[in-house]
Amino acid sequence: MNALATAQVAADPFFPRLKKLVIESTGMAFYLDKDDDLARILHARLVERGVESCAQYLEVLEAPRGNDEMDLLVAELTIGETYFFRHKEQFDALRDIILPEVIERNQSSRRLRIWSAGCSIGPEPYSLAILLKREFGVRIAGWNVQIVATDINQKFLTRAREGRYDEWAFRVTGDELREDCFVKVGRQWEIRPEFKRQVSFQYHNLIKDRFPSVADNITSFDVIICRNVIIYFSRETIEGLIPCFREALVENGWLVMGHAEPNQELFRDYRTVNTAGAVLYQKAVPQCPTPLVQSPVHRAPLPPIRSPLMSSPPPAPLLRPRVPVAPVPVVKPLPPKxxxxxxxxxxxxxxxxxxxxxxxxxxxxxxxxxxxxxxxxxxxxxxxxxxxxxxxxxxxxxxxxxxxxxxxxxxxxxxxxxxxxxxxxxxxxxxxxxxxxxxxxxxxxxxxxxxxxxxxxxxxxxxxxxxxxxx
Ligand SMILES: C[S@@+](CC[C@H](N)C(=O)[O-])C[C@H]1O[C@@H](n2cnc3c(N)ncnc32)[C@H](O)[C@@H]1O
Known part of the structure; x- marks a missing residue:
C-alpha cells in the first residue's frame, strides 16, 4: 500500500462526499473520525477499479450496476468478528428464559422464527440452530423452525452458507460440541447438514432495506438477535432502528442486543429483563387495541417490568400464560380496490x-x-x-x-x-x-x-x- 496515495485519497476534494455516501449507505458512522482507515480502504478499491480520483469512483458507485462495486467496498468496510456461542451468558439466557417461553407460547402454531441480524460468517445463527436442536430438539420435533440470518456483506454471506470454520471460531466451545455438530474437512470444520438446513442466509441492509417487510421475509420474529452491529452506527441511526425491530417482532417477542449495548432509554418501549450477564428486551403486549394503521415510531413508553435481579416490586412472571387468540377486531372500512x-x-x-x-x-x-x-x-x-x-x-x-x-x-x-x-x-x-x-x-x-x-x-x-x- 502506497502511503502517499492513501493520503491523496483523504485530501481529494470529493473524499467528504464519498465518506458521506459510505456512511449513509451502511450506517457505519464509525468511519466519521477514521479518515485514514477509510482512505486506505478506498484507495485499494480505486486501484482495483483503475480509477484515479474520488469523483470518478463516485461515478462508478452511482452508475447502473453500481451496487456491485458498493458490495465490494462494503466487504472491505465491515468488521465481521464473530465466533460460536459468543458471549455465553446470552446463550444461557436464550436457553433458560427466552426459548422456553417462546416454545410454550407457540405450542398451537408449532412455529418458531428467529432473525440473526448482522450474522457475519454464520457462527451466531448456527449456534442458535445447535442450541435449539440440542436443548429443545424433542419439544420442537416437526415444528416449522426458521432461522433467518442476514448481513450487508455478500462475502460474509457466501462464507456463512459454506459453513466451514477454523479452530479459532471454536475458542469458547468444547471439543465435544465441535465433534458432535461439525465434520472435519481438511484443516477446517464444516457444520453438519441438519444444522445448515435450519438457517437461511439472505442479504439485508439494516439501514437501506425497509423492515418489517413480509415480501422480504423480515417480519414476525419470535426472537431477534442483533449483536455487535449497532456499535458502529450513530445514535440517530440506532434510534430509528429500534422501533423497526419492535415492529418486526410478534407480541411478546424478544430482542437480544450485544452485551455492551444495553441502554434503558433506547429500549424504553420494551420490557427489560436482566439475567446474570445479559439484558433482554421483550415486546410488551399493548394495553389498548392496535389501530389499523399506526406510526412505527411514536409510541407511549411502556413501563419496564422489574428484573428478577432487581429489588421490589416483585418481578413479573417470565413464563406468561399463553395469550388467547384475540377475536378478529373490527376492521375499519377498507379502501376500495x-x-x-x-x-x-x-x-x-x-x-x-x-x-x-x-x-x-x-x-x-x-x-x-x-x-x-x-x-x-x-x-x-x-x-x-x-x-x-x-x-x-x-x-x-x-x-x-x-x-x-x-x-x-x-x-x-x-x-x-x-x-x-x-x-x-x-x-x-x-x-x-x-x-x-x-x-x-x-x-x-x-x-x-x-x-x-x-x-x-x-x-x-x-x-x-x-x-x-x-x-
Ligand atoms: C462484528 S459482526 C457481528 C457478528 C455477530 N452478530 C456476532 O455478534 O458475533 C458485525 C456484522 O454486522 C454487519 N453489518 C454492518 N452494517 C450492517 C448493515 N447496515 N446491515 C446489515 N448488517 C450490517 C457486518 O457486515 C458484520 O458482519
Whole structure:
C-alpha cells in the first residue's frame, strides 16, 4: 500500500462526499473520525477499479450496476468478528428464559422464527440452530423452525452458507460440541447438514432495506438477535432502528442486543429483563387495541417490568400464560380496490397481524380476484400462518395471473429451497433474475413499497443460485 496515495485519497476534494455516501449507505458512522482507515480502504478499491480520483469512483458507485462495486467496498468496510456461542451468558439466557417461553407460547402454531441480524460468517445463527436442536430438539420435533440470518456483506454471506470454520471460531466451545455438530474437512470444520438446513442466509441492509417487510421475509420474529452491529452506527441511526425491530417482532417477542449495548432509554418501549450477564428486551403486549394503521415510531413508553435481579416490586412472571387468540377486531372500512387496498394488507402483514391481514386480503379478493399482487400477499399470509400448501397454491396463482410479477417467482424459489427441491428453486430464481434483467437498480419491485428494490432482489436471487452451485 502506497502511503502517499492513501493520503491523496483523504485530501481529494470529493473524499467528504464519498465518506458521506459510505456512511449513509451502511450506517457505519464509525468511519466519521477514521479518515485514514477509510482512505486506505478506498484507495485499494480505486486501484482495483483503475480509477484515479474520488469523483470518478463516485461515478462508478452511482452508475447502473453500481451496487456491485458498493458490495465490494462494503466487504472491505465491515468488521465481521464473530465466533460460536459468543458471549455465553446470552446463550444461557436464550436457553433458560427466552426459548422456553417462546416454545410454550407457540405450542398451537408449532412455529418458531428467529432473525440473526448482522450474522457475519454464520457462527451466531448456527449456534442458535445447535442450541435449539440440542436443548429443545424433542419439544420442537416437526415444528416449522426458521432461522433467518442476514448481513450487508455478500462475502460474509457466501462464507456463512459454506459453513466451514477454523479452530479459532471454536475458542469458547468444547471439543465435544465441535465433534458432535461439525465434520472435519481438511484443516477446517464444516457444520453438519441438519444444522445448515435450519438457517437461511439472505442479504439485508439494516439501514437501506425497509423492515418489517413480509415480501422480504423480515417480519414476525419470535426472537431477534442483533449483536455487535449497532456499535458502529450513530445514535440517530440506532434510534430509528429500534422501533423497526419492535415492529418486526410478534407480541411478546424478544430482542437480544450485544452485551455492551444495553441502554434503558433506547429500549424504553420494551420490557427489560436482566439475567446474570445479559439484558433482554421483550415486546410488551399493548394495553389498548392496535389501530389499523399506526406510526412505527411514536409510541407511549411502556413501563419496564422489574428484573428478577432487581429489588421490589416483585418481578413479573417470565413464563406468561399463553395469550388467547384475540377475536378478529373490527376492521375499519377498507379502501376500495387497487394499490390503496393493497397497502392496507401489506401494512398489516408487515406488522405480523395475520388475522386482520387475511380478513382484509380476502375481502379485497372478493372484488378483485384477478389481482396477482393480492394473491402474492395472501400467499405470504398463508405461509406465516403455517398454511404451507395454501401458500404454494397462492404463489402459483399469482404467477399464473401475471407471469412478469417477479416476487412470487422469488418466493416460490425460497419455498422450494426450504423443501430442499433444488431443481425447483433454481428454476424460480432464474425466472426472477430474467424478469429483473435491465431494470434500474433502485426501482422498487412493488408499487408503493419503498423498501424492496430491483438491486436487492437481484443480489439475493443471484446469491441463492451461487450457493446452490447454479450461478
Ligand atoms: C462484528 S459482526 C457481528 C457478528 C455477530 N452478530 C456476532 O455478534 O458475533 C458485525 C456484522 O454486522 C454487519 N453489518 C454492518 N452494517 C450492517 C448493515 N447496515 N446491515 C446489515 N448488517 C450490517 C457486518 O457486515 C458484520 O458482519
Amino acid at each position: 387497487g394499490t390503496a387496498g393493497l397497502n392496507v394488507v401489506r401494512e398489516l402483514a408487515d406488522r405480523g397481524e395475520w388475522v386482520q391481514a387475511a380478513a382484509a386480503c380476502d375481502e379485497l379478493l372478493k372484488h378483485d380476484a384477478l389481482d396477482a399482487r393480492l394473491h402474492f400477499y395472501r400467499a405470504m399470509i398463508h405461509e406465516q400462518s403455517g398454511e404451507v400448501d395454501a401458500a404454494e397454491q397462492a404463489l402459483k396463482r399469482a404467477i399464473y395471473l401475471d407471469r412478469k410479477f417477479v416476487l412470487p417467482h422469488y418466493h416460490l424459489g425460497l419455498f422450494y429451497l426450504r423443501r430442499q427441491d433444488v431443481g425447483g428453486a433454481v428454476r424460480c430464481f432464474r425466472n426472477a433474475l430474467a424478469l429483473l434483467e435491465g431494470l434500474p437498480e433502485h426501482q422498487t419491485v412493488l408499487d408503493g413499497d419503498d423498501g424492496l428494490t430491483v438491486g436487492h432482489l437481484r443480489d439475493t436471487a443471484a446469491m441463492h443460485l451461487k450457493l446452490m452451485g447454479a450461478a
